[in-house]
Amino acid sequence: MKHATVLGMICLLTACAGDPATHADAMAQPAGLQREQVQAGAFLLTSYARITRTDQPLTVYIEGDGMAWRSRNRPSDDPTPHHALGLSLAVADTSANVVYLARPCQFTPMSVNPRCAVTYWTDKRYAEEVVASMNAAVTQYLRRLPGQRVNLVGYSGGGALAVLVAARRQDVASLRTVAGNLDHAAVNRLHQVSPMPDSLNAIDVAQRVATIPQLHVSGADDTVVPPSVARSFVAAVGPCAQLRIVDGMAHESDWAARWPGLKAITLPCS
Structure with missing residues (x-):
């Protein structure tokens, strides 16, 4: 059986060179996003934050799955993304209050994060304790x-977590995903890789x-994560969800360059 999901292997197809933390700092600092660490449930999360107006809502960006696998059958020792596309979306956002949340075990030294284990970036990447941690960070x-209310944005696997977090809150003003893995069971079947029964699935909470x-942008x-995944999720949600398919864009394309225009799209039911 093939163990690695395709999402977790993306970094294998890209140039994963240099220090990811240094690269992330260099991206974030010109946008005024400052690195922080947040103890949220079971995990110590790394974040980048810019909060300047107490009379404005908060927008939270959730990172993708990162470097989950080194090869098709060998998990990575560290899931930190070498090219943090979720962070690039946050950098492109000029709103007053922006927070980027790395996923559990990304950008945070394992020595200060004792709950980190390989399972949390492989089969349990969307497990209950992961969702609870991300939700706790949003609350903090x-x-x-x-x-104020919160606008949730998730890239790739972060899109799944944005949906799962939104499903347990009453203060979510909007929900956006970019290349979101909104049905990991369908995606894994498509690529003939192992299922993740210990992970929650976004499409199960669509209602x-x-x-x-x-x-939901694809x-x-x-x-x-082909557009059919977002299309099925939008159909399951109903009239308050909109699908936008962008020509010429692949999973790891330069979504940040498109993000200001996409973010400005008027949402249904708003």
Whole structure:
């Protein structure tokens, strides 16, 4: 059986050179995003934050799966993305209050994160304790902005977590995903790789987020998470979800360059 998901192997097809943390800092600093660490549930998460207006909502970006696998049958020792596309979306956002959340075990030294284990970037990447951790981090940042709501954005596997977090909150103003893995069971079947029974699946909570205004963006050339995945999720949600398929874009294309225009799209039910 093939063990590595295609999402986890993307880094194998790209130039994964240099220090990821240094690269992330260099991306974030010109945008005024400062590196922080947040103890959230079972995990110590690395984040980048810019909060400048207490009278404005918060936008939270959730990173993709990162470098989960070194080869088709060998998990990575460290899931930190070498090219953090979720962070690039946050950098492109000029809103007053922006937070980027790395996934558990990304960018955070294993020595200070004892709960980290390979399973959390392979078969349990969307497990209950992972969702609970991301949700707790969102709550902590919203405490800095009393009375404000949150806009959730997720790239790739982060899209799954954005949906799963949204399903357990009452303060979500909007939900957006880019190349989101909104049905990991369907994606893994498509690529004939192992299922993830210990992970929650975004499409299973589609009706729980049905009243949230949302946009799901997919690349027409994405062969990793093809547009059919987002299309099925949008159909399961109903009229408050919109699908936008972008010509010429693949899974790891330069989504940040397109993001200001995509983010400006008026959402249904808003």
